[in-house]
Structures are given as C-alpha cells and as structure tokens.
Amino acid sequence: METPRRATLLIPFAFGCAALADRLVVGVSTGGRGALGLVSVAVPLVAGTTIARYGSRRSLGFLAHPAFVWGIAPFLVLTAVLPILGVMFYGFPERTLLAITEATSALSFLVIGAALSSSDDHAWSRWLLLAIALQLLYATGQAIYLARAPGWELFTPFHQWDLSLQALYGELVQARSTGLFFNPNELGLWAGAAVILSWTMLLPRLRGIGVTLAVVTLILSQSRGALVALLAALAVSGVWAVVRGRTGASTSLRTGLSLGLAGLVAVLVVLGIGPSRDLLGRFGALLDVLTQGPRADANLAGRLDYWSAVLDLNVVYPWGTLGPPEMLLGTAVDSSWFRAFAQGSVPYAATLALLLIAPLAVRNTRFGRGLVLIAVLVAVAGLTQTPLEYPVIYLFWLLLGAGLQSSVMARTSARAIVRGTAASGVIRVDGDGARGRHASRRP
Secondary structure: OOOOOOHHHHHHHHHHHHHHOOOOEEEOOOOOOOEEEHHHHHHHHHHHHHHHHHHHHHHOHHHHOHHHHHHHHHHHHHHHHHHHHHHHHOOOOHHHHHHHHHHHHHHHHHHHHHHOOOOOHHHHHHHHHHHHHHHHHHHHHHHHHHHOOOOHHHHHHHHHHHHHOHHHHOOOOOOOOOOOOOOHHHHHHHHHHHHHHHHHHOOHHHHHHHHHHHHHHHHHHOOHHHHHHHHHHHHHHHHHHHHHOOOOHHHHHHHHHHHHHHHHHHHHHHHHHOOOHHHHHHHHHHHHHHHHOHHHOHHHHHHHHHHHHHHHHHHHOOOOOOOOOHHHHOOOOOOHHHHHHHHHHHHHHHHHHHHHHHHHHOOOHHHHHHHHHHHHHHHHHOOOOOHHHOOOHHHHHHHHHHHHHHHHHHHHHHHHHHHHHHHHHHHHHHHHHHHHHHHHOOO
16 A cells, blocks of 8 residues: 555655754743754644544554564653653753653654655655755855855855854854754764665665765764764675675675765865865874774763763662753763663663664565664764764654554555465365265265
8 A cells, every 4th residue: 555645745844854853943931941842842743643644554553563562662661751750759850851752753753654654765765865965055055164165155144043053052063064953963963874865765876866965964064973883884784785695796896886986075075165184183083093092082082081970970870860861960971872871770771772673673675774774873873972862863763663564564464365365265175175075975
C-alpha cells in the first residue's frame, strides 16, 4: 500500500523541522533562557492529526514491534519521567519540565515516520537534496562573511539574524559556519547524516551530488566530532557490506573513490573561500590527539574535566540528578553518554545504548541501512557532543518509525499469506479426501 500524495507532505515538514528548529523559537518568561521551540509544540499536533487521518494501523503499527518495547520505550519513558522526579524530589525548577518535550517530539516523529513508511524514493529525494542545498548555501554565506571574501556585505542582514539568537541561546560561535543552526557542531552532525542519507536514499543520478554538497557543509562546520563519527559510520558500512557479501572489490573501490572525490572537492571549495590556517589547525589537532593523547587538544581536555565532574557528581547522586545535570554542574556536559549517566545513572545510560542498538532490528532494506549508520553516527558523536538535543535527531526518529512500521507491515503481510495458503491447502485436502473416499467405495 503506497502512501497517499497528501501524506508525503509530511516529508518536507520533517526536513523543515530538522533544519529550522533552532530558528523557530519564541521568547517566553520561564526563568531560564526564555526560549520555547515551536517545533516541540507543532510536532505532537501534526502527529495527532496524522493518526486521526490515516488510522492507528498505518501510524501506530510500530508499537507492536519488539524493538520498540525493549529498545525504544524504556528510553522515552525515562526521558519523560526523570524531569518530573527531579522537580518532585530534588527541587529542580518547574521550567525543567520542558525537557519532557524531547520524549513527546521523539514519539511524534516515530508516528510521522510510520505514516511515511510506504512512500516512494522520489518523495524523499527531492526534499532531502533541497534541505542539503539550503544548509550549504547559508553556511557558505556565513563563511564568506567571516572571511570577508568578495561579496561579504550581502550577508550582513543574515548575520544580524544569527546574532539575534544570542538573546535566546547564549553566545554565538562566530569563528565557524553554523548554517541555520546555532552551533557549528549541529551543522556538522546534520552534514554527516546528510552524507549517509544521500548515499542510501537518493536516486543514483543524484547520489554523488548530495554526498558532495553534504561533505562541503561538514568541512565548513569544522566539526571534528562529526567528522570522526562519519568516518566511523562509513567504516561500519564497509564492514557490514563485506560480512554480508554484498560488495565486490570494484564496488568498494568505486565507493571509496566517490567519497574521496567528494572530500577533495569539499576541501578545495572551503579553502577557496577564505584562509586555511584555522581549518587546518582544527583538523590537524586530531593528529595531535592520536600521537600525544587527549590532553593535546584544549577542547578535548576541557571535556575530560567535565566528564570527571560528572563522575564526582554521581557519588553525590548515585541514582542520577533526575533533572538536567547542567544546572548542578554549572556547565555543559558535552557528551550524550555522560549526560545520560549523570541524569539517570547506569539505567538511563543503558536505555540509550538499547535505543541505538534498536535499528539493527529493522529488516527493511530501504530504511534499515541508513538508519543503522545514523545510529552509529549519533553513538560516536555522542562521546563528545549531545546529538540527542540537536534538531537533526528528528530525522533519526523519523526513519526509525518508518523502518519499524515497514517491518511490522511486512511481517503482517507474510503471516496473511501463510494463513491464506494454509486455508487453501485445508480446503483442497478436504475436498480431495472426500473425493478419494467416495472413489474408494466404487467397485
């Protein structure tokens, strides 16, 4: 059963949320930063409308998948419950209850993804490529402005728009491109996910274009965590293909050359925009980390100190802080894994691990491969970043819902075929048996 044309409008809606969530905010008086994301309000409404329009069978079937029960539901439940417990038992301010929207948004995108599970590749391709191009265009404008390259004045109004977000999010990192996000690491993770989705979902004639544009975006963000995470995901993809015997030497060589060419084009484009000293310095620091240890890079050394503080905090709160740990530490944790451990101790960190393992249970080939690779991307990037709080995570939930729903529908169809075949067999046997018995009584 194909997705109706109207339902495919959910695809640009989802990509729009992933690309524009940081911009679609309003100031509210909550006692904190005063920012309320409109996406967190709109998405549950859209999900509810989707259920009402297409029915529970087409939009909630994923709930019956075993992977949802053991791998996804525990994480969503704790994500929603822990902030409530933090307010009740540890006196966190009521505004921290807004963190519950992370769970409601995730569940909503699972519903939307389920409704899109039978949509064709063309519906995904055009909107994915458009989103990649828009992010690259804006990130390039930022790079030109920062480098004072020819035409930089044209981007001045957009730079003022970027600066206006500081009233809601804090200080803007102005040394690197952020795209339509507020943090360059968000742009980097978006680009990494875009590379994976371009390679696994775009039509063959558009695949190289999407990958190249996404790699250029990644280089513009100068996000080292996203780059390492993408390389890890690509390595897993290669090993997966070899183990399953679905690739030959020529295919591997072609894939490597394609990605290498995309990377070369990206580097040349970025170096052509402005000075290369900062770019080479940031990525060159990765070599220092490999040769001299994590303390060789100031940013990574700072993260190690944050994580050490998390371990000290767990001594005081052995079952976790329940509420946002940043409020007690006075600083960002900069790691999804350490943040989960700080907030909910080992149980919450374990549910995060189960969540990122759950995509392995998706047998659907359309969504399964890209979904697993994005899970690897998030898991590795989560060592030094908090990708579960980045808007691009909406695409993970979207694909997860689509993949689980496809698996459930395929299993249901297979069972129906088996039952139908069995029923036909019983009728045939009974008839033949009757005829055979009558025949045996004849002289």
